[in-house]
Amino acid sequence: MTSAQKLVVARQLARLGVDIIEAGFPASSPDDLDAVRSIAIEVGNPAPGPAGEEDAVHVPVICGLSRCNRKDIDAAWEAVRHARRPRIHTFIATSDIHMQHKLRKTPDQVVAIAREMVAYARSLGCTDVEFSPEDAGRSNREFLYHILGEVIKAGATTLNIPDTVGYNLPYEFGKLIADIKANTPGIEKAIISTHCQNDLGLATANTLAGARAGARQLEVTINGIGERAGNASLEEVVMAIKCRRELLDGLYTGIDSRHITLTSKMVQEHSGLHVQPHKAIVGANAFAHESGIHQDGMLKYKGTYEIISPDDIGLTRANEFGIVLGKLRYHATHLSLFTSLPHIFYYDVSLGDFSHLRFLIQCSCSNKGASNA
Known part of the structure; x- marks a missing residue:
């Protein structure tokens, strides 16, 4: 420096x-x-x-x-x-x-x-x-x-x-x-x-x-x-x-x-020294939840998978739950996701819209490989 x-x-x-x-x-x-x-x-x-x-x-x-x-x-x-x-x-x-x-x-x-x-x-x-x-x-x-x-x-x-x-x-x-x-x-x-x-x-x-x-x-x-x-x-x-x-x-x-x-x-x-995504505390993935099982728990109660609040380190994340939608396993969390979408996106989602979203996520997971819990 x-x-x-x-x-x-x-x-x-x-x-x-x-x-x-x-x-x-x-x-x-x-x-x-x-x-x-x-x-x-x-x-x-x-x-x-x-x-x-x-x-x-x-x-x-x-x-x-x-x-x-x-x-x-x-x-x-x-x-x-x-x-x-x-x-x-x-x-x-x-x-x-x-x-x-x-x-x-x-x-x-x-x-x-x-x-x-x-x-x-x-x-x-x-x-x-x-x-x-x-x-x-x-x-x-x-x-x-x-x-x-x-x-x-x-x-x-x-x-x-x-x-x-x-x-x-x-x-x-x-x-x-x-x-x-x-x-x-x-x-x-x-x-x-x-x-x-x-x-x-x-x-x-x-x-x-x-x-x-x-x-x-x-x-x-x-x-x-x-x-x-x-x-x-x-x-x-x-x-x-x-x-x-x-x-x-x-x-x-x-x-x-x-x-x-x-x-x-x-x-x-x-x-110029960047940390790896999975670096504890400050890595890009440290407060991101990709597994469907983990997302389901997070949507119900954050303490299920987070021992530290992002607020404690001054982190503001893209959504309240740290959900990474691109990796979502729809079959594990679709019901919890549907009930929580208004909290994530700040508007009401119809069942028809949700079904379409679930289909798109399913296709994405099929093409890229579903994330493991």
Whole structure:
């Protein structure tokens, strides 16, 4: 996305109620540094009200990503320092496979670098520093507890635990978060965060498992976009918490879910990455009912086949019931359809008109193949 597009999306994320916006990787290019700086200035500060007073609108933390080196951290701070609540997020790999083959450093060297760079970020005047042990999902537990304890002593305020390659199962990732909470020295001084990739299709499930185990920051993306198979999807995580709160220990978010549909479409438009029709929550078919059996239930009571109201995500669909007429199995639902057509099309339908409509639908189903329930 261009810098202008990133700014538009960041403004929408603030309207959505996102607590922290990781706006980019400032050291990666001058354009990215400029984009993050613009977001820090324009989204990371309250807008002046009509009489000059500060607007009471939600102001998110603006975060810049950096590797564990001074050049990256300097660039991140230069970009985010203009925000009211700036954050630097720095990371280094901690799994044996990454330390040996990518970093070519010993565990002791990695701990020393992490400790030094977190302290350096704090020395710049940044009081909010996030640290990620990259590939934590495949890292040695005792080493994780040690390095996390050291960066807390150096000033880290958030510990982000990445399942970088989407390797963990939900039980494993939940236990990882619980074990970090139980065994990391000084953990009470930091917030635990999750960052789950979707390589096995488990990013949302792992994120929820991490939240149940004690994580209080969840790193997610709109539409689940991200490296390879993507990241945990904001809309899935938010609506799962909203829909199943009683089984998630009363967890809640400050997200205004009524902005989800608009935000999803905006990100698709600006990124050029379109979601598949059957994508949960925001896919084109997520609230469409094609099976005759399902349509019959929907016409009688929407709760039979919908666990979320489209209104909850700001979705206005073509008709009240989400009926897809082109796929209707006339023999399963013709009576319910006849009695409900006035509610769908807003005018009375005669029995003769309905018989003709049923014939046309029957022909369509015969030609294209009837949908399965």
